[in-house]
Amino acid sequence: MQHLSIGPLYYEYSRHNEPRLTVQPGEIFSVDSEDAFSGQIRTDGDRRDKTKVPGSNPQTGPIVVVGAQPGDALAVTIHSIEPLIGQCATRTGDARNLAQWLGPDCPHGVHICPIREGQIFWSNETTIPYRPMLGCIGTAPAHGVPTTLPAGPHGGNMDIVEVAPGHTVVLPVFVPGGYLYLGDAHAAMGHGELSASGLEMPARSILSIELRKGNNLPSPRIETPEEIMTIVSGAPMEQSIAQAFAYLILWMEADFGVPRWRAYDLLTHVARISVGYFPIGTVGVKVPRKYLHAR
Missing domain, CATH: 3.10.28.20 (Acetamidase/Formamidase-like domains)
Incomplete structure (x- = not known):
């Protein structure tokens, strides 16, 4: 099985980056990705330092699919998502969307949550089921270079909980090869991602891609059983x-x-x-x- 390590961290879905992995349709392969905090939060005392790493949601890629051409679609099946370091991190340092009701004095709120035996230990009293998903997955557009903050017809920072093991994400192809990127894995996340942070983790994802010719999709799709x-x-x-x-x-x-x-x-x-x-x-x-x- 081919494996793509974390390597360079990309904060854009760009057709201009050198491909790091080439796969055949139907091939099973694995991809490692860094967490949304760019690896800056590993203990409760760590803080996100945007003066050193201003971007969020770093991606691993690009991955080129043999035979993919503009107008096709990549049907990316997620077989598994596993934590790389046995823990995830979350923070509540920004409550701007709720400040008019809750006030502006939201604490930074970093804490590390161990993952074991299918559970996330959010606190000593509370566990959350391990339900991993990819916050970001997308292809490179033919025009422009979107960052990893918004989402769009190319995919991107969708943060949809159904981007999960056992499901297939179908993405439009805009450039030859598709130029697939992925990252921002979460051990679990609620709908809406209220604090702008899921339970963020570096992860290893096992994937395969079916090439669908001439689909001309207007936006991403998800197919589940x-x-x-x-x-x-x-x-x-x-x-x-x-x-x-x-x-x-x-x-x-x-x-x-x-x-x-x-x-x-x-x-x-x-x-x-x-x-x-x-x-x-x-x-x-x-x-x-x-x-x-x-x-």
Whole structure:
């Protein structure tokens, strides 16, 4: 199995970086990634120092997929995500989005949480189930170089909890090879990523990629054994929700034969929403597969 170590930390989804790994469609490979704090927080006494490392959410990559061309899609199946150092870190140093109600005096709140036997030890009294996911995964656009802070049609900092083991993230290809990047692994995260920090950890992810020719996707998708999901990012969130629903309806019509207005009616009753980091308006809308043949 090919393995990609952490190496250089990238804070952009760029087609200009030298590829670090080339994989064949269907090949299983592993990728190590640093945590969202760029490795600066390893003990309760550590603090994030942006004068030394100003960026957040460093990525490992780029990964080139043989045969990928603009207009194709990379269907990235996540087989597993495991912690590299047996712990994760979180912090609550910025409550600007809630300050008008809670006040501006939020403590820094760094603490380290051991991970063992499928549990995250958030405190001596409280454990959280280990439910890993990748906060960031994306391909390089053909124009511009987005940072690892927002999300967009290329993927990026989506922070959607369904980017998880056993699921497939489908990303548009904009440049030859795709130039896939990933990182920002979380041991667990609540919907909305309230404090802008999940339970951040350096991680090893085992992946494989199916190359889908000529898909011409407008935005990322997630496929699970139980559901399908479309993802859109942007403010106001109401617009992202509407757009994600429209993309899901068109997908149901094109691939599953559900007429769009029947899908529109059906989703009104059975759809669910997943929220990424809420200030940037990333949402996923999803429908159980059992409804995909409701003609």
